[in-house]
Amino acid sequence: MQQKQLINWLMILLFNGICFTPKAQTVVEDFKPSSTNQPGRDYPMVNSEGRVRVQIKAPEAKRVQLDIGAVKYDLVKDTAGIWTGESAPQDEGFHYYQLWIDGAAVPDPGSLYFYGAMRWGSGIEVPAHDQNIYALKNVPHGQVRQILFFSESTNTIRRAFVYTPPDYENNLNKRYPVLYLQHGFGEDETGWTNQGKAHLIMDNLIAEGKAKPFIIVMTYGMTNEIEFGGLRNFDIKPFQTVLVDELIPYIDKNFRTLSDQPNRAMAGLSMGGFETRLITLNNLDKFAYIGLFSGGTISVEDVRNTPGLKQKVKLVFVGYGSRELDSMKTNARNFGGNLKDITDAVAKEGLNTHFYVSPNTAHEWQSWRRSLYEFAQLLFK
Amino acid sequence: MQQKQLINWLMILLFNGICFTPKAQTVVEDFKPSSTNQPGRDYPMVNSEGRVRVQIKAPEAKRVQLDIGAVKYDLVKDTAGIWTGESAPQDEGFHYYQLWIDGAAVPDPGSLYFYGAMRWGSGIEVPAHDQNIYALKNVPHGQVRQILFFSESTNTIRRAFVYTPPDYENNLNKRYPVLYLQHGFGEDETGWTNQGKAHLIMDNLIAEGKAKPFIIVMTYGMTNEIEFGGLRNFDIKPFQTVLVDELIPYIDKNFRTLSDQPNRAMAGLSMGGFETRLITLNNLDKFAYIGLFSGGTISVEDVRNTPGLKQKVKLVFVGYGSRELDSMKTNARNFGGNLKDITDAVAKEGLNTHFYVSPNTAHEWQSWRRSLYEFAQLLFK
Numbered sequence: 001m002q003q004k005q006l007i008n009w010l011m012i013l014l015f016n017g018i019c020f021t022p023k024a025q026t027v028v029e030d031f032k033p034s035s036t037n038q039p040g041r042d043y044p045m046v047n048s049e050g051r052v053r054v055q056i057k058a059p060e061a062k063r064v065q066l067d068i069g070a071v072k073y074d075l076v077k078d079t080a081g082i083w084t085g086e087s088a089p090q091d092e093g094f095h096y097y098q099l100w101i102d103g104a105a106v107p108d109p110g111s112l113y114f115y116g117a118m119r120w121g122s123g124i125e126v127p128a129h130d131q132n133i134y135a136l137k138n139v140p141h142g143q144v145r146q147i148l149f150f151s152e153s154t155n156t157i158r159r160a161f162v163y164t165p166p167d168y169e170n171n172l173n174k175r176y177p178v179l180y181l182q183h184g185f186g187e188d189e190t191g192w193t194n195q196g197k198a199h200l201i202m203d204n205l206i207a208e209g210k211a212k213p214f215i216i217v218m219t220y221g222m223t224n225e226i227e228f229g230g231l232r233n234f235d236i237k238p239f240q241t242v243l244v245d246e247l248i249p250y251i252d253k254n255f256r257t258l259s260d261q262p263n264r265a266m267a268g269l270s271m272g273g274f275e276t277r278l279i280t281l282n283n284l285d286k287f288a289y290i291g292l293f294s295g296g297t298i299s300v301e302d303v304r305n306t307p308g309l310k311q312k313v314k315l316v317f318v319g320y321g322s323r324e325l326d327s328m329k330t331n332a333r334n335f336g337g338n339l340k341d342i343t344d345a346v347a348k349e350g351l352n353t354h355f356y357v358s359p360n361t362a363h364e365w366q367s368w369r370r371s372l373y374e375f376a377q378l379l380f381k
Numbered sequence: 382m383q384q385k386q387l388i389n390w391l392m393i394l395l396f397n398g399i400c401f402t403p404k405a406q407t408v409v410e411d412f413k414p415s416s417t418n419q420p421g422r423d424y425p426m427v428n429s430e431g432r433v434r435v436q437i438k439a440p441e442a443k444r445v446q447l448d449i450g451a452v453k454y455d456l457v458k459d460t461a462g463i464w465t466g467e468s469a470p471q472d473e474g475f476h477y478y479q480l481w482i483d484g485a486a487v488p489d490p491g492s493l494y495f496y497g498a499m500r501w502g503s504g505i506e507v508p509a510h511d512q513n514i515y516a517l518k519n520v521p522h523g524q525v526r527q528i529l530f531f532s533e534s535t536n537t538i539r540r541a542f543v544y545t546p547p548d549y550e551n552n553l554n555k556r557y558p559v560l561y562l563q564h565g566f567g568e569d570e571t572g573w574t575n576q577g578k579a580h581l582i583m584d585n586l587i588a589e590g591k592a593k594p595f596i597i598v599m600t601y602g603m604t605n606e607i608e609f610g611g612l613r614n615f616d617i618k619p620f621q622t623v624l625v626d627e628l629i630p631y632i633d634k635n636f637r638t639l640s641d642q643p644n645r646a647m648a649g650l651s652m653g654g655f656e657t658r659l660i661t662l663n664n665l666d667k668f669a670y671i672g673l674f675s676g677g678t679i680s681v682e683d684v685r686n687t688p689g690l691k692q693k694v695k696l697v698f699v700g701y702g703s704r705e706l707d708s709m710k711t712n713a714r715n716f717g718g719n720l721k722d723i724t725d726a727v728a729k730e731g732l733n734t735h736f737y738v739s740p741n742t743a744h745e746w747q748s749w750r751r752s753l754y755e756f757a758q759l760l761f762k
Binding site for chain 2: 099
């Protein structure tokens with residue numbers, strides 16, 4: 001896949017969304033408060049079909065709408081001035097949404113808030129058949145640490161979150177491999193834990209013996225500073241400098257890492273996958289594992305044009321939501337071919353590849369949670 | 382101060398607020414975006430008088446208001462449907478606020494969100510003359526770690542945040558004293574870092590050599606589960622069990638603590654001060670330092686009725702905002718006397734006390750940031 005094609009396709013996924021027409025016409029009345037509600041709030045609710053029902057008191061309002069999955073649903077007012085209404089069924093997993101009150105776009109006061117679509121705003125969890133992989137369980141838990149590091153190239157104090165595995169504090173002689181994990185466009189360094197539940201996915205995998213304990217570092221990918229008109233001229237250098245020349249040395253100094261190339265991985269979702277591909281291919285001496293979650297793939301041209309890639313990279317993981325792949329079929333001209341075929345062709349060049357499809361999910365967090373769950377089990381082994 | 386009097390007084394502060402009438406009638410036009418805005422947002426703004434100006438697009442709305450400091454201010458709509466308006470001058474420091482749009486109380490989409498008043502909602506920072514004490518500077522920074530621990534008594538997995546000082550990760554043989562630090566009613570374990578900036582206060586104090594490096598543990602004080610009708614029968618036992626029997630052992634196992642009594646402190650603001658007083662007096666073998674920030678005091682009766690208190694407690698710190706003390710003068714019958722006099726009387730009993738007054742602040746975070754700043758310099762020395 002060429003860079004330009006990848007960008008075209010990311011644009012389509014980001015800005016058009018992937019909508020599907022609900023088939024059910026009657027609403028199943030088994031709504032329950034969502035797990036992403038503020039403490040003690042009954043609304044928003046979700047039912048077994050994945051419909052989202054919201055409620056807000058706005059006695060003087062003329063029109064109130066729920067805005068989710070790029071569709072606005074009108075709410076209905078009762079005599080007490082309370083507005084209620086629900087969406088069509090949503091896919092399993094996490095979705096951003098907002099309310100419209102007489103033309104004002106505002107967060108739902110009932111939900112917790114998440115950073116995505118370039119704003120802190122409402123999000124909601126639609127229970128998934130495989131939510132067990134990121135459930136909060138009574139297993140040993142790692143820590144999620146906020147660190148502040150000085151970046152000389154940007155002359156700023158920058159934030160990252162660092163997941164350390166459960167045994168990190170009780171094993172002071174042990175050193176750990178590290179995964180650098182990037183969010184997508186419009187998101188930030190809070191996304192992988194708040195929306196992605198990366199720390200719970202890891203705690204559960206480690207408790208089951210399915211993944212080797214490793215550190216995860218999540219920082220801001222500077223993607224929101226990209227003007228969209230200028231994306232075709234996207235320059236990876238500023239972020240690459242922060243990540244490779246500033247953050248990695250900080251992490252290796254302040255955490256008990258294994259700092260050689262075979263013990264460092266990078267992955268990202270959407271724009272973060274785009275960044276991962278560029279940074280890892282520019283730094284084959286530093287990264288052994290590459291994870292691209294709904295963010296392109298490594299092409300045969302990449303393999304042929306990048307000396308050392310075949311020798312140094314232990315795994316290229318490519319993950320997508322099935323609805324993304326469906327969408328690509330109908331937009332084939334933009335994508336330079338079938339992603340599975342491209343990945344298989346790369347494997348034939350001699351690279352270890354893994355292609356993963358998340359069932360019935362789109363360009364959303366459930367695809368990326370599942371991708372991390374699969375990718376983590378293949379790392380550092 | 383009797384427990385009943387303390388409760389009366391906490392009620393007054395919590396539910397009446399402390400309002401003052403603005404004197405300035407003309408608005409100084411030097412508004413700037415607040416430091417607590419979402420990335421890239423111009424509004425809300427604050428001017429040099431401490432006025433808060435908000436702006437929101439709501440073309441179909443009939444009435445939009447800014448609700449801050451227990452006063453609602455009407456906004457004015459322009460021809461593009463954008464509403465703008467400002468408050469009277471606010472005190473220095475952090476304040477919760479919200480917007481009303483045609484009768485709906487919602488967060489301002491321009492601000493970051495904070496947990497207080499029992500909801501995630503808008504907050505705004507009014508620059509303070511002493512903001513240097515919690516400024517983000519290029520000094521060595523500690524970490525703020527989210528931990529998850531199992532609580533048998535409540536059968537829940539509970540969250541705490543743990544501040545570790547800058548040298549913690551580079552000094553693997555060193556052990557540290559611990560401060561347990563509680564939020565107030567309507568708040569949670571996120572308050573002391575998000576609103577209080579406790580980690581930055583500590584980083585700066587340590588960089589200047591003004592405080593001994595120590596660990597801070599912040600967990601949810603279960604205060605929001607108290608029905609206010611039932612506050613007079615407030616039972617400290619459930620939270621005391623979580624803190625003393627479950628969290629302290631977890632911290633001592635998973636962090637490099639000094640776990641003896643002289644190296645453990647507890648402090649809290651408002652309801653958290655109330656909890657601190659009860660828990661420390663019940664556990665003199667575990668806590669050597671007591672910090673009460675706008676949350677009552679230790680009385681002469683406490684000293685006389687609690688065997689061992691004089692011998693075991695190294696410091697009782699009592700901090701208040703000056704506007705709280707002003708309010709107490711006019712409500713003298715509720716408070717059992719002047720707090721400074723009470724604290725001085727306790728000192729005469731032979732206890733080491735420290736009474737601190739935060740200038741020109743009320744029952745708000747600026748009083749508590751300053752109290753922590755003062756208290757931290759007296760700990761573990």
